[in-house]
Amino acid sequence: xxxxxxxxxxxxxxxxxxxxxxxxxxxxxxxxxxxxxxxxxxxxxxxxxxxxxxxxxxxxxxxxxxxxxxxxxxxxxxxxxxxxxxxxxxxxxxxxxxxxxxxxxxxxxxxxxxxxxxxxxxxxxxxxxxxxxxxxxxxxxxxxxxxxxx
Amino acid sequence: xxxxxxxxxxxxxxxxxxxxxxxxxxxxxxxxxxxxxxxxxxxxxxxxxxxxxxxxxxxxxxxxxxxxxxxxxxxxxxxxxxxxxxxxxxxxxxxxxxxxxxxxxxxxxxxxxxxxxxxxxxxxxxxxxxxxxxxxxxxxxxxxxxxxxxxxxxxxxxxxxxxxxxxxxxxxxxxxxxxxxxxxxxxxxxxxxxxxxxxxxxxxxxxxxxxxxxxxxxxxxxxxxxxxxxxxxxxxxxxxxxxxxxxxxxxxxxxxxxxxxxxxxxxxxxxxxxxxxxxxxxxxxxxxxxxxxxxxxxxxxxxxxxxxxxxxxxxxxxxxxxxxxxxxxxxxxxxxxxxxxxxxxxxxxxxxxxxxxxxxxxxxxxxxxxxxxxxxxxxxxxxxxxxxxxxxxxxxxxxxxxxxxxxxxxxxxxxxxxxxxxxxxxxxxxxxxxxxxxxxxxxxxxxxxxxxxxxxxxxxxxxxxxxxxxxxxxxxxxxxxxxxxxxxxxxxxxxxxxxxxxxxxxxxxxxxxxxxxxxxxxxxxxxxxxxxxxxxxxxxxxxxxxxxxxxxxxxxxxxxxxxxxxxxxxxxxxxxxxxxxxxxxxxxxxxxxxxxxxxxxxxxxxxxxxxxxxxxxxxxxxxxxxxxxxxxxxxxxxxxxxxxxxxxxxxxxxxxxxxxxxxxxxxxxxxxxxxxxxxxxxxxxxxxxxxxxxxxxxxxxxxxxxxxxxxxxxxxxxxx
Ligand code: FES
Ligand code: FES
Numbered sequence: 001x002x003x004x005x006x007x008x009x010x011x012x013x014x015x016x017x018x019x020x021x022x023x024x025x026x027x028x029x030x031x032x033x034x035x036x037x038x039x040x041x042x043x044x045x046x047x048x049x050x051x052x053x054x055x056x057x058x059x060x061x062x063x064x065x066x067x068x069x070x071x072x073x074x075x076x077x078x079x080x081x082x083x084x085x086x087x088x089x090x091x092x093x094x095x096x097x098x099x100x101x102x103x104x105x106x107x108x109x110x111x112x113x114x115x116x117x118x119x120x121x122x123x124x125x126x127x128x129x130x131x132x133x134x135x136x137x138x139x140x141x142x143x144x145x146x147x148x149x150x
Numbered sequence: 151x152x153x154x155x156x157x158x159x160x161x162x163x164x165x166x167x168x169x170x171x172x173x174x175x176x177x178x179x180x181x182x183x184x185x186x187x188x189x190x191x192x193x194x195x196x197x198x199x200x201x202x203x204x205x206x207x208x209x210x211x212x213x214x215x216x217x218x219x220x221x222x223x224x225x226x227x228x229x230x231x232x233x234x235x236x237x238x239x240x241x242x243x244x245x246x247x248x249x250x251x252x253x254x255x256x257x258x259x260x261x262x263x264x265x266x267x268x269x270x271x272x273x274x275x276x277x278x279x280x281x282x283x284x285x286x287x288x289x290x291x292x293x294x295x296x297x298x299x300x301x302x303x304x305x306x307x308x309x310x311x312x313x314x315x316x317x318x319x320x321x322x323x324x325x326x327x328x329x330x331x332x333x334x335x336x337x338x339x340x341x342x343x344x345x346x347x348x349x350x351x352x353x354x355x356x357x358x359x360x361x362x363x364x365x366x367x368x369x370x371x372x373x374x375x376x377x378x379x380x381x382x383x384x385x386x387x388x389x390x391x392x393x394x395x396x397x398x399x400x401x402x403x404x405x406x407x408x409x410x411x412x413x414x415x416x417x418x419x420x421x422x423x424x425x426x427x428x429x430x431x432x433x434x435x436x437x438x439x440x441x442x443x444x445x446x447x448x449x450x451x452x453x454x455x456x457x458x459x460x461x462x463x464x465x466x467x468x469x470x471x472x473x474x475x476x477x478x479x480x481x482x483x484x485x486x487x488x489x490x491x492x493x494x495x496x497x498x499x500x501x502x503x504x505x506x507x508x509x510x511x512x513x514x515x516x517x518x519x520x521x522x523x524x525x526x527x528x529x530x531x532x533x534x535x536x537x538x539x540x541x542x543x544x545x546x547x548x549x550x551x552x553x554x555x556x557x558x559x560x561x562x563x564x565x566x567x568x569x570x571x572x573x574x575x576x577x578x579x580x581x582x583x584x585x586x587x588x589x590x591x592x593x594x595x596x597x598x599x600x601x602x603x604x605x606x607x608x609x610x611x612x613x614x615x616x617x618x619x620x621x622x623x624x625x626x627x628x629x630x631x632x633x634x635x636x637x638x639x640x641x642x643x644x645x646x647x648x649x650x651x652x653x654x655x656x657x658x659x660x661x662x663x664x665x666x667x668x669x670x671x672x673x674x675x676x677x678x679x680x681x682x683x684x685x686x687x688x689x690x691x692x693x694x695x696x697x698x699x700x701x702x703x704x705x706x707x708x709x710x711x712x713x714x715x716x717x718x719x720x721x722x723x724x725x726x727x728x729x730x731x732x733x734x735x736x737x738x739x740x741x742x743x744x745x746x747x748x749x750x751x752x753x754x755x756x757x758x759x760x761x762x763x764x765x766x767x768x769x770x771x772x773x774x775x776x777x778x779x780x781x782x783x784x785x786x787x788x789x790x791x792x793x794x795x796x797x798x799x800x801x802x803x804x805x806x807x808x809x810x811x812x813x814x815x816x817x818x819x820x821x822x823x824x825x826x827x828x829x830x831x832x833x834x835x836x837x838x839x840x841x842x843x844x845x846x847x848x849x850x851x852x853x854x855x856x857x858x859x860x861x862x863x864x865x866x867x868x869x870x
Contacts, residue, residue: 016403019424023423027421027423027424028421028422031363032363032367033364035496036423039577039805040807042807045496074363086362093353093354093776096220096221096546096776096780097220097497097543097546097547098360098545099496099497100496100545102363124814128813129813130814131496131806131811131813133784134546135779135817136780137812137813137814137817138779138820139776
């Protein structure tokens with residue numbers, strides 16, 4: 001049994017150490033906001049925060065989480081920057097299919113947590129690990145700038 | 151896909167075919183869906199037709215014939231119905247239509263399908279009629295109760311007002327009585343000037359759920375007692391399962407079952423995806439290649455080259471193009487090639503199913519719910535009415551979910567299990583078992599007179615016919631109207647044209663609809679070749695196109711607007727260039743100018759994209775802009791990098807590291823300019839994708855002098 005701290009709640013799970021956090025969140029805990037896209041840290045759909053840092057949960061073994069705090073898309077709106085990002089996403093109508101957007105929002109929030117007023121180059125650095133096959137990049141960039149102005 | 155010329159799926163349809171401006175065949179089908187809905191309905195609810203339901207609480211439900219893949223259609227359909235009903239968008243609940251071809255077939259496709267950029271064209275009138283009819287009946291009840299003329303009533307946000315007597319009734323108050331009235335057949339629709347929702351950039355209804363993780367996509371379905379599975383499909387089409395280590399798979403902790411479907415697939419089911427994935431690795435199935443073991447991309451292309459030398463089925467013949475070219479002062483000819491493409495939507499293929507002895511239920515995102523239902527019914531040995539389809543949000547589709555191969559295989563697996571199961575394809579299995587956009591091998595030639603004007607034009611398309619498989623009744627006399635869409639109907643005036651089609655099915659590769667369908671293929675060929683011709687004639691690319699658009703004012707207008715907004719003709723830094731394209735496809739006119747820089751290392755840097763679109767009457771202008779932005783990025787991403795190749799009969803690519811997707815740092819600035827008018831609505835979702843490759847290729851030519859006739863561009867581009 002392992003105890004995981006996810007969105008401020010403690011969960012007891014009986015899973016192997018090498019099991020990626022993604023499948024624990026989705027299949028064991030039933031929180032499906034975090035998405036599976038590639039499984040090899042190429043697309044960013046599975047992005048969550050571990051101790052405030054954006055990580056790819058598809059390759060993050062739960063065994064290495066000891067005592068760390070995980071935040072997912074379901075709770076990121078409870079943080080000041082998460083709320084700003086979500087609002088900017090709605091104001092700019094960023095979303096198309098929406099499947100990549102949990103990951104985009106988690107990466108964008110972590111960016112604002114680190115850099116209050118990111119430049120275009122900062123956005124490129126922080127967001128180029130998140131693929132959007134619907135091609136919402138123009139609006140993602142605008143929305144991050146807009147959120148940073150709030 | 152073009153508008154299909156299908157046999158009537160049922161005798162209840164009244165079919166009328168007529169030539170559609172710009173090619174294709176318009177199939178107008180009088181659907182019985184505007185008659186009162188039959189079948190089980192909530193008795194207290196008012197359901198005057200198949201699309202709208204209003205309950206005693208006044209809640210308006212739209213039963214949406216088209217499904218959301220990201221294009222914003224859920225909201226657009228709600229705007230159409232809501233405007234005529236005089237309710238706010240916030241008062242409408244959207245429910246995807248259940249499989250029912252009689253009620254919910256797309257009249258332009260002849261199937262209950264979302265594709266071919268037909269949704270708005272199909273729904274523009276029927277959904278407004280559905281809303282207006284409901285409104286008329288509800289108002290009639292209120293007017294009767296008040297003993298006043300219905301004309302003296304007005305409706306605002308679902309409340310009927312009679313201002314002279316200062317009375318009002320909500321839709322919910324009159325819904326039950328309205329349900330007893332006969333359905334009127336001659337309801338007047340609003341004039342454009344009366345629209346309150348249509349034509350506004352209303353906020354999408356699905357967005358709030360997609361920014362907080364609460365939207366339920368197919369892959370998110372939850373069913374009590376369900377297990378999780380993943381599968382391996384036969385790597386080479388027609389291959390056989392040679393062996394697998396079932397004992398090893400069952401030893402993996404959390405594994406419950408190993409399932410085999412003939413030589414098609416093996417699946418491992420477990421307590422979660424991780425157990426299933428580990429189990430599948432331990433299972434280590436081995437397969438034979440059989441007759442396709444020698445297939446490579448090179449062998450396929452060599453066969454296509456051979457086929458392209460044979461006479462095709464004529465798609466368009468005007469004048470004697472070959473004779474005109476033979477006599478011409480200047481002759482040009484070229485071969486253009488387009489690769490196999492994977493769809494790779496962000497959400498991998500998946501399907502959740504519970505198959506029992508006497509009934510089945512599935513949870514999936516599909517563009518074709520009736521076909522999905524039938525696939526499950528066939529696999530489970532049930533009649534379709536025993537299969538419930540829950541159609542959930544799709545994490546993109548791009549045409550992939552117009553096929554039901556994944557649902558069929560999932561059903562064959564689930565039929566062997568006693569419990570509900572969620573089957574999720576790994577990205578690798580998804581990418582390697584796609585129904586790929588066909589490889590096309592096109593021969594074009596043209597003759598020019600002494601002034602550089604085109605006197606004759608020929609275009610032979612060689613490639614797979616998706617239509618012959620997907621809608622065989624629309625494949626007539628050897629002609630696939632999709633394969634030549636955009637070739638047989640360019641916007642230009644040319645004195646002599648010959649377009650023909652050679653069907654050639656690639657060995658061992660399944661082909662399917664891919665965003666932009668025929669136009670994504672043909673607009674690339676025709677607009678690149680027109681650019682070659684302009685250059686051979688020593689003319690500016692925009693001016694040359696203008697000279698052939700005298701009789702096509704809408705095409706000319708988008709070209710002029712794109713040229714003006716992009717700064718066409720103004721100076722650019724070294725190694726930079728602009729390319730233009732013009733198209734009439736899906737009922738809309740689009741012109742695109744791409745500005746690129748090509749580095750000394752041969753890297754393509756996208757500086758800027760300018761798009762002008764005239765899609766006629768518009769439901770939601772912001773959605774139009776979003777679709778152009780997204781469609782263009784998918785088109786550019788694909789044109790730069792993507793191709794599916796084969797070795798020993800199997801697909802080489804497997805995930806986003808070797809099937810590259812454009813990322814935010816590579817995306818250009820995009821400006822979209824819309825011409826608004828009262829012309830018939832055109833389709834939008836696929837237009838940007840079709841415009842991308844030709845404009846980009848022409849820009850690369852302008853920047854480097856290299857004419858790239860083979861997609862993708864990046865491998866063929868030389869540096870310095
Ligand atoms: S699923 Fe983790 S990065 Fe793609
Ligand atoms: S919105 Fe569809 S993948 Fe990004």
